[in-house]
Amino acid sequence: MIKGIFETHLNVTDLERSHHFYEQIIGLQHAYGQKDRGNSFYWIGGEGNAMFGLWQKDPSEVRRQHFAFQVSLENMKQAVTYLEDKGIKTRNFLDDDIGELYVFGWMPAVSVYFTDPDGHSLEFISMLPDKAKPELGMVPWSEWEKIHGRVKGDSG
Missing domain, CATH: 3.10.180.10 (2,3-Dihydroxybiphenyl 1,2-Dioxygenase, domain 1)
Structure with a gap:
């Protein structure tokens, strides 16, 4: 339904x-x-x-919330640059400051996180065309692309 x-x-x-x-x-x-x-x-x-x-x-009455906007894979490749050019600080899921986005292997999808003016957690996310690999957990996007025999474009 x-x-x-x-x-x-x-x-x-x-x-x-x-x-x-x-x-x-x-x-x-x-x-x-x-x-x-x-x-x-x-x-x-x-x-x-x-x-x-x-x-x-x-x-x-304003409590921090989280939601994700779906974006195309092509736009995802430019998402970090797009956001940072507008003065928005970005981070990956692990917030580990390595400067690379992560893939959720169980989906699989790649995402970038940022906040709005009220501190709400926002995300741009893009599903990947590959078969899910939950056994990988979360991996950097470049590693995911190597596993699948591709050279990844700039993910930020």
Whole structure:
């Protein structure tokens, strides 16, 4: 019955600041907003595919949350540069400061993490075209590509 997640919402402390971040920095398409009600909505993946909502709340009502945006593998290769060029600090899942993204072998998918102005944990993630290898656990993207006989492009 369930085909996917259509909509999710996030509480923020400053709607204008978050609107700027998600529309101008991250690049989401603004769909609708009601400043008097303290909300703003964005399309993800094009109009009518999925929706993301922001709601301005008192700081005591804003708790750190996590979610991931799906991006294409081609865009994933440029994700770190894209974010850092916009002044956003990135990290990998292990936050180990080695400067390389990791692959979750059980999926398999590669991702990069960053935060929004309220400290919410955000992620860009891309599924890889390979067969899952859960026995590998988490491995650096370059190692995953070597295992699969490919030379990986710049992952940041």
